[in-house]
Amino acid sequence: INFFLCSLPRQPCFFFIELKDWQELRQHQKGRVFQGLQWTNVISKGIKSIHPYCSFAFKRHRVKTLGSQTHAPIFTCEGYCCFEDCPVEVKVEVADESTLKAAVVFSGGDVCHNSKELHRRPVRAAARQATAELLETKLPRSLYLESMQKITPKVIDSGCRDDAPTTNVLKNISWSERTKTRSHPDELPSLKALIDKQRGTDSDVLQKVMMHPKGVMLWSNKTLSVFYKRCKYDIVYLDATGSVIKKNTAESPPYYIYELVVRNPSKGQSPLPVATYVTCDHTTASVTYFLQAFQTDVIRMYGNVAIKRPVMIICDGSLVLMHSISTAFCRTGLEDLLQKYFLLITGQHPTETFDLPILHRCLSHIMKNAKALCKK
Structure with missing residues (x-):
């Protein structure tokens, strides 16, 4: 069995959350959490700009309530790589809402992916809607091939396919969007x-x-x-x-x-x-x-x-x-x-x-x- 091996990015690592994305997330905040899963799209997009080789799933997150006087971070979340043999874990923390600078800390060890294993993040929330709009003018197979062409060779070798949903997933998205325009459920x-x-x-x-x-x-x-x-x-x-x-x-x-x-x-x-x-x-x-x-x-x-x-x-x-x-x-x-x-x-x-x-x-x-x- 062959493995894809690579080292983690050197610390410190960070990315910036776009203001419009943060404002939209705030609108869906309830208590100390964001409702829905759009926040996972925003955070995974930022992590991917630093480390595109792991496909991350998230365990938990916390958001500071508006008007809170505590010194806790504005936002924190934790995640892990979905590849079975990969020990990589990640923690993201936003300390200041004025800059929206997200500090990223990787832990657990270097990247280790089985070459026969592929993983993709689910297509959710705004990403699903954006994909559905593309499928109005493109076939699922065509969109899949275009997405694969945009992925760099090293990311292809890593087995991470977050940016290239399968044709079956694309077909389901296209089908579910078309059913919304029906005049009758049947x-x-x-x-x-x-x-x-x-x-x-x-x-x-x-x-x-x-x-x-x-x-x-x-x-x-x-x-x-x-x-x-x-x-x-x-x-x-x-x-x-x-x-x-x-x-x-x-x-x-x-x-x-x-x-x-x-x-x-x-x-x-x-x-x-x-x-x-x-x-x-x-x-x-x-x-x-x-x-x-x-x-x-x-x-x-x-x-x-x-x-x-x-x-x-x-x-x-x-x-x-x-x-x-x-x-x-x-x-x-x-x-x-x-x-x-x-x-x-x-x-x-x-x-x-x-x-x-x-x-x-x-x-x-x-x-x-x-x-x-x-x-x-």
């Missing part, structure tokens, strides 16, 4: 309220919410327009993935995301999703309902001329998807559709009068299935 009633709120606005994307089985459909007038224009001459894709949303419990059915996608008219650009369906019901009836609901809105916007579109649809070969596409876009059963395709390719049906969309199975999925079959 997800589905909250989504239904959101539909009513967005109806008729430019952000009207959420179209349908199903309670049982659970499902959500999303598209907008803009994506309907993109679909109508692109599918007349180009390919439409229908795909499904189950790797985006995790199951609530081991017994609950997995959530799948079904998506209608068209190619971007700009070469080299990402495809454009025009409709999305999130559900735990993976049946032909469920997917057909999604496609027909989308097709209904297209026809409502552009009239019956949209019935014969798209020109070609590609899917992965799933029977559920093929049956649903056949019913929603070709207005016939899959067996009957395949029979019509057979008559067309054998020359028994004139191409001039054939006006059904072409259902095409994705070649990459065919090759993947063939490869798996050959390995058996």
